[in-house]
Amino acid sequence: MKTIEVDGIKVRIQIWDTAGQERYQTITKQYYRRAQGIFLVYDISSERSYQHIMKWVSDVDEYAPEGVQKILIGNKADEEQKRQVGREQGRQLAKEYGMDFYETSACTNLNIKESFTRLTELVLQAHRKELDGLRTRASNELALAELEEEEGKPEGPASSSKTCWC
Numbered sequence: 333m334k335t336i337e338v339d340g341i342k343v344r345i346q347i348w349d350t351a352g353q354e355r356y357q358t359i360t361k362q363y364y365r366r367a368q369g370i371f372l373v374y375d376i377s378s379e380r381s382y383q384h385i386m387k388w389v390s391d392v393d394e395y396a397p398e399g400v401q402k403i404l405i406g407n408k409a410d411e412e413q414k415r416q417v418g419r420e421q422g423r424q425l426a427k428e429y430g431m432d433f434y435e436t437s438a439c440t441n442l443n444i445k446e447s448f449t450r451l452t453e454l455v456l457q458a459h460r461k462e463l464d465g466l467r468t469r470a471s472n473e474l475a476l477a478e479l480e481e482e483e484g485k486p487e488g489p490a491s492s493s494k495t496c497w498c
């Protein structure tokens with residue numbers, strides 16, 4: 333659990349770190365079910381880890397809830413001399429999948445706070461949109477119900493007898 337502040341709102345986030353290794357895959361998939369935001373992380377000094385991102389994306393598509401927010405991360409940005417994946421390659425892949433992209437370093441702290449704040453922001457945004465959608469739908473339905481009642485109502489004071497909705 334960690335608390336971060338986004339747009340002046342304190343948000344408590346729960347972070348799950350899944351294992352990348354194949355033998356933990358069955359457990360890893362269980363993590364997806366309740367996820368609202370996901371970092372897809374590769375290592376800029378490993379072309380192989382970059383190639384694996386597609387597999388992770390398809391797993392997320394299959395097991396994570398619809399509307400989950402995703403960000404692509406190229407980690408170990410401090411390892412410039414060992415770099416195998418260009419920044420542009422990362423940016424390109426993120427663009428293909430419609431994700432934001434950051435290069436980070438857990439060693440120098442580069443973009444760690446920024447990427448967590450951004451993912452939280454995206455999750456909040458998605459949540460608000462969903463709520464607004466529900467609210468609009470509910471008020472539309474209410475308006476429709478009122479209209480129908482109005483139309484179906486016989487004239488006279490007898491019609492006001494049923495006012496309780498419970």
Ligand SMILES: Nc1nc2c(ncn2[C@@H]2O[C@H](COP(=O)(O)OP(=O)(O)OP(=O)(O)O)[C@@H](O)[C@H]2O)c(=O)[nH]1
Pocket residue numbers: 350351352353407408409410411436437438439440
């Ligand atoms: N130079 C550098 N090394 C890092 C960075 N982040 C992690 N490492 C190192 O990379 C190695 C692997 O890190 P882990 O955190 O175990 O990687 P992981 O992806 O969680 O691995 P699994 O849990 O096995 O899937 C460790 O030796 C870390 O110290 C970074 O930003 N820069």
Ligand SMILES: [Mg+2]
Pocket residue numbers: 349350351352
């Ligand atoms: Mg790990």
